[in-house]
Amino acid sequence: MDDGSAAGPQVFGDGFAGYGRAVDRCGCGEQGRAVRFHGELQDTSAAGWLRLRELVAEAAADCREEFAPFKGMTAEQRRQVVTLPPEVGGLTRVRSLVLYGSNLVRLPAEVGGMRALESFEPYTSYRLHWFPYELARLPLLRRSTVSTRAVYGNPKNRMPFPVLAGPVAGGDLAALDPAVRGAEAVRACSVCDGPVAGTAGLRQAWISLHTSGHDVLPLLVNACSTACLAALPAPPPGHLPGPHRGRPAESAPRGSRSAY
Template structure:
């Protein structure tokens, strides 16, 4: 298991940059036109889009968008407001290698059936089990002074929130999701984690025991095979 723990970055975006302002204008444009596709790289161009590290909270207005194209982005996070994109069917942030996790609220996109994510970049992925950052030492902060509970939607301060990781299926991938919870009651309402992942919501950290990764399982199978071959030769 690879316990590589990366530090959670907050304040990832320069919100005064021309790139950010153009992105916000593009969100408004798609919302006004009731567009069904959101592809910021085509609107901004590769140079400006490379300066974007999160999406505006105003993506909540994109009620008719069915597909998000974020291929090859430098995004570091997606805001919880993605959960308000009620028509979203196809989510494509492939080769966005700085996207290690996603907001729990993406589960609110009930029509989301297809996803294309670079899974090797994800915390806890079965291929190598990248370590989860410890949330009680390095909590995630979104833009603004309050956050909504991921389960009941109650507005709470960051001092009140309990942040936990949980791995669940989203579209066609199993993603590490960040929850912001206001109470033990809301924590108890979280679904069961996906099979072959940590089987409870957790805070992360280097002491978190994850299932064996792909290479470790292969090594175990090879040792079993070698032992079996040796026994057969001795007969």
């Protein structure tokens, strides 16, 4: 898996509390390095991915309220997973999503289907630098445990946001390059749930918002129109005004809403 370095990935193990893990090293945010999306494609033939899909199906069948899939996988299986399957959106009874110590680099927009979610715990998933806007739309989400120093735009370390590519009119939104778009597919507008098609096409933007009672997270919006972008709420003070296309957080103006 690509960590952006010429030497290739390094694997780190951790046996904390008996819950070992194997993850790829992430050099994002290191001084002098360009910040960009992780471009790994999910290997859908890998044992870890197949096991994860089994666990999602089991969770849907037994209507469990906590979903902690990586506890039921080996360290190598966990390392093979860089995203979650879209079927996770069908876990409508899950109240707690635990993704502790994962090798994830992105989450699918379908997490917005987990309407009962109250607690979100991707703590120590250090390669997870951003989240889908759909996370901010979960009506019951009140608690989260996130390694905020690893996310874009964090006020403590000012990790820059990757600059987003321009709008896409037409084309195949089911086969995207995640290194450019942050996702392998866009199936619906993050704001209105409508189709992302026609002459307007896909418009992407960053925005930083409260997703729970405490954390402010960088969210990627996949919008169908400028009207949907204009409907986004204002970020809290101390964060880049939005929506924006990405720029170093150190240069953020304060106190005014930016134009997309």
